[in-house]
Amino acid sequence: MIPFVNIQAQREAYREELEKAEKAVLESGIYIGGPEIAGLEAELSAYTGTNAVTCASGTDALTIALTALGVQPGDEVVVPDFTFIAPAECVARLGATPVFADIDPRTLQISPESVESLVGPLTRGIIAVNLFGQCAPYTELRKIAQHHGLWILEDSAQAFGATQCGKQACTFGDMAITSFYPSKPLGCYGDGGAIFTANKELAQKARMLANHGSEERYLHKVVGTNSRLDALQAAVLRVKLAHLDAELESRRKIAKRYNAFFADIEGLTPQQIAEGNTSTYAQYTLLVDNRKDFVAALDQAGIPHCIHYPMPLHRQPCFAEATSQHTGAQENAADMASQKAVSLPMCAFTQIEDIIGKLQKVL
The missing domain is CATH 3.40.640.10 (Type I PLP-dependent aspartate aminotransferase-like (Major domain))
Incomplete structure (x- = not known):
C-alpha cells in the first residue's frame, strides 16, 4: 500500500x-x-x-x-x-x-x-x-x-x-x-x-x-x-532539521517527475510555482477539470489522494455572518480551486516510480 x-x-x-x-x-x-x-x-x-x-x-x-x-x-x-x-x-x-x-x-x-x-x-x-x-x-x-x-x-x-x-x-x-x-x-x-x-x-x-x-x-x-x-x-x-534540506531536494525531484508525467495529459494542471520561489511541496497538487473521474482512476490504481480543500472558507457555515458583510462571497478562483484541486502522495520517501507506473495504467 x-x-x-x-x-x-x-x-x-x-x-x-x-x-x-x-x-x-x-x-x-x-x-x-x-x-x-x-x-x-x-x-x-x-x-x-x-x-x-x-x-x-x-x-x-x-x-x-x-x-x-x-x-x-x-x-x-x-x-x-x-x-x-x-x-x-x-x-x-x-x-x-x-x-x-x-x-x-x-x-x-x-x-x-x-x-x-x-x-x-x-x-x-x-x-x-x-x-x-x-x-x-x-x-x-x-x-x-x-x-x-x-x-x-x-x-x-x-x-x-x-x-x-x-x-x-x-x-x-x-x-x-x-x-x-x-x-x-x-x-x-x-x-x-x-x-x-x-x-x-x-x-x-x-x-x-x-x-x-x-x-x-x-x-x-x-x-x-x-x-x-x-x-x-x-x-x-x-534530528529531522539536520536532514531537511536534503529531503526538500528529494521532494523537488519527485515533483519534477510528476510534472513530466502530467505534461502530456489534457485537463490536468499542476500548481504553478511562481518565479523566484522554491517549494517544499508539502502537497503535490493538481487542478483537474474532471476531478470525479480522476479520483475514480486513482482509487482504481490504489493511489491515495486528498482534496485540499473541498470548500472555500467564505462558504463555510461558521463564517456565514462574516461573509454576508463583505465582498468575496461571489464565485471566484477559490471556488474553482475547491472544485478542481487534488493532492497526490508527496514526501522525500514517496515511491514515485511505483506511482507513475500505476498512473500509466489508468490514465
Whole structure:
C-alpha cells in the first residue's frame, strides 16, 4: 500500500539518530523546557535568521502571533479564501472578523489585487498563507501593507524551508508561524509549532503569551495561555532539521517527475510555482477539470489522494455572518480551486516510480 506521507520510511532512515535522541530525553527527566527546547529554538533561529519561539501547535502559533500583534474584537484581518480554516478561525476566536481574499488561479496563493480591494477602515493586517509549500507574493503584499499601515502575518505551516528570491520562508511577515504536525515537511511525532519574528520585542511578547503571560514565575503581566512544545518532540525535530534540506531536494525531484508525467495529459494542471520561489511541496497538487473521474482512476490504481480543500472558507457555515458583510462571497478562483484541486502522495520517501507506473495504467 502506498502511503500519502511515508513517515515510517523516514523513521527507518534516521532510526539510530532518533532513538539516541529520544532515549537521551527520556533518561534526562527533563520533559518540558530544558536544553532540547533551547537547542531547537537556536537552530530554528539560525536557519531562518530570526527569533524563534516554539509552542504547542501551528494553530496556537497563529493565535499567539495575532495576540502579540494586537488584534482586538471588531478588527478585520484579510485572509486567503482557499486554505485550511486555522488562519480565519484564529482571527474569529479573538473576536475579530476574517475578510476573505481571492487567490491567483495558477499559483493558488492569495491575490494582492483582491487584498487591496478589501482593505477598509477596520483592517489591521493581512495573513498570507504559503499554500502547499511555496511563498505568497510578499513584494506586492508588503507594498499594500506599507501603504495602509498594516502588518503581515506569514502562515508558513506548509512551507518551512521554502525560499523566495533566495530568502527563507518565515522571514517575510512582521511575524511568521509554522506547524510541526507529523505530515508537514518538518514534522514531529505529535502537535507542535513555532513563531518567528525579527522583532525582539514581539518575540519576547510571544514567549510571554505562550507561558501564561509570565516572564517571571507567578508574576503574570498579561493574560496568556499554556502552549509548550515538549522536549521529546524538540529532540525529534532537531534530528529531522539536520536532514531537511536534503529531503526538500528529494521532494523537488519527485515533483519534477510528476510534472513530466502530467505534461502530456489534457485537463490536468499542476500548481504553478511562481518565479523566484522554491517549494517544499508539502502537497503535490493538481487542478483537474474532471476531478470525479480522476479520483475514480486513482482509487482504481490504489493511489491515495486528498482534496485540499473541498470548500472555500467564505462558504463555510461558521463564517456565514462574516461573509454576508463583505465582498468575496461571489464565485471566484477559490471556488474553482475547491472544485478542481487534488493532492497526490508527496514526501522525500514517496515511491514515485511505483506511482507513475500505476498512473500509466489508468490514465
